[in-house]
Amino acid sequence: MKTFRFEKTYQDTKTSARTGVIHTPHGPIQTPAFVPVGTQATVKSLTSQDLQELDTHLFFVNTYHMYLRPGLDVIVKAQGLHAFMGWDRPIITDSGGFQVFSLGRKKFVSRKNAIDSQDPQNKDDQHESPSLVQISDDGVTFRSHWDGSKHVFTPELSMQYQWTLGSDIHIAFDDCTPYPVTEKLARTSMERTHRWAVRSIDEHEKLAEKSRQSQEKYQALYGSIQGSVYEHLRKESVQFITSCPFDGFAIGGVAVGESKAEMKKILQWVTPYLPQDKPRHLLGVGEIDDVFELIEHGMDTFDCVQPTRLARMGRLFTMTRQKYAQTYENASYEIDITRPEYKEDMNAIDATCPCYTCTHASRAYIHHLFKVRELLAYRLATIHNISFMNRLVNEIRLAIQRNSFVALKKKWLGVA
């Protein structure tokens, strides 16, 4: 039985912003929603209970990482990723493609300087044949970032892996176009993504059929839209991908190095073609101005490591603009807790924040923990930044329901 369903609850009249509920076998997700990333089956330093207490509804896990460590055999023994992590709310997994391409490419670049610079073979088309990632129409061969062992991902295998993980939302295996890229290569990559989308659906339907027979829970599949920064490619991609019977859609190939202006254009090109009755996810984006932008363009969920990564660097978000900030940039809404002015500051990070950190620890205490590099620093900071993101998105959700999204955006960013 298809227990996956999107229900739109409010539509902003001035923009494409909307609120809704994604119903999944592991419960509902109120949208828009910020989705914290637990790359290795944990949002760094937090337990599943912490995330529940922070009112997080959806947890993002990387298939690539689960496949390599602990390995899918362990997840099978645990009877799925939910049980393995002790998390009984919805999970979204990616296809593994992004890591396969980007971690492989990173290694290639670092080795290139040392070894491959005299190798004319790799000069013209780095994307097509970097030494640690081999892409063919069948799939991708890559080496583990842990031990260099060789592995293969194909659309079929990616689907099988995600069914094994048992996540509520899967993403079709795509060819992650690098940035910057020529139009020619962007097209080659996009066309491969489209062929892989069809193969992903075929495999997904086989697995869904098996699961129907064994009365297992339905797992949804999102198609991934590529096309880099080229308008006609993005439009071609969204039209093709939305013509396929996906349960929802993800915009990929963003946050790969393009500018914020380019990302905004991609949203403008793509989102008008997305069907209203299906959920949309933006992959890997989540700075404060991005959040307003993506929600304004009708995206429902978005994952991003930035809030938790910044937390571990001591950069903590605040609901009010900091007085030393001169501009309306994201930095206006954060403090760097490692700065000397917080050494004796006995206030909470944000007096209005209900999180454990703000109700139990002063800026001075957190400053101290960072200065002496105590593990607790990262935990307290992470709790707060996720609390902030959830509060920000809640505030936006309420504004949409009151038809005041544009005013709220202006209040936060200074521009409508």
Place this chain on the structure above:
Amino acid sequence: MKTFRFEKTYQDTKTSARTGVIHTPHGPIQTPAFVPVGTQATVKSLTSQDLQELDTHLFFVNTYHMYLRPGLDVIVKAQGLHAFMGWDRPIITDSGGFQVFSLGRKKFVSRKNAIDSQDPQNKDDQHESPSLVQISDDGVTFRSHWDGSKHVFTPELSMQYQWTLGSDIHIAFDDCTPYPVTEKLARTSMERTHRWAVRSIDEHEKLAEKSRQSQEKYQALYGSIQGSVYEHLRKESVQFITSCPFDGFAIGGVAVGESKAEMKKILQWVTPYLPQDKPRHLLGVGEIDDVFELIEHGMDTFDCVQPTRLARMGRLFTMTRQKYAQTYENASYEIDITRPEYKEDMNAIDATCPCYTCTHASRAYIHHLFKVRELLAYRLATIHNISFMNRLVNEIRLAIQRNSFVALKKKWLGVA
């Protein structure tokens, strides 16, 4: 008003083991009690709330570390260490002496090979004048392990620092005798400890008088007993220190390198001289066999970094003996979660343990977190090992009340 008081509740008839309650301005401590160490104002990876949920009653903090970072000015601004850490139960601080001596000596040894080996001045008496620690009868001059800056601790300053911290139990400033040490040096060191004990009391009483006038809470002072591994020195020290008006007594100079047999002898020499109506603390000891030994000799509280340090290495305690263990050693009651046999083990670390870790995470999940070096690994492991220590001590406390301490010790260690 003297709100500090020890109440003995049960006395084992076969040994010196006893149960009791130490009443402090921040509430009672049921004894015997394991005291986790929060060197830098946090038990590594845990919040104060975690410790409360684990039923920890007393928290050990190092004066030396607080003095250097965050610095006592910050603690003053926070209105004391309790408020700074968000911990409203009792705190015990040490005198700073142990760190001043041992961190300084450590640096000296490592520099000695490089610089001082041709220096005849330092050949004969390392204890008396290592290059980074200068000891005189007045006190100790040392260099910060953070930045090499120069600082001084004296008995008077140590008392002032501990009053500033606002801990419930202070320890007199002592000369921490190194190990191994000649009898001559052990005596020199002990006699200095005795002179410093008197000065600690004088200063403490001045500070207590001030505090009475301002209606502040009374803070207790424990005397520290030294004498190394020499019977007559230990006896001389306990007789001198217990003749002084201390609120309780700490045995120092153990866990500095001596054998378990030597530590046992020290307990045998010293404890008969300790008054029954005052609490006793053992500094820096806490392996499972030690716990039985020290409680058997009538100690009430003991602090140790070992359970939390082992946790961060993946060595997790179990209430039942592990089958691969051949002996009655401490290792019988622990598993090394990083070993491959736990990769697919879906059981809790200890099925009988009520801690968050054991009720939410499998051995396989914790194994995975350690293997990929996730911060959550250290937290889950630390929670469990503290839970174990508290359960062990609870079990011992109940056994004393039922007059079955010796039987319980035999059950755990195989020897009475």
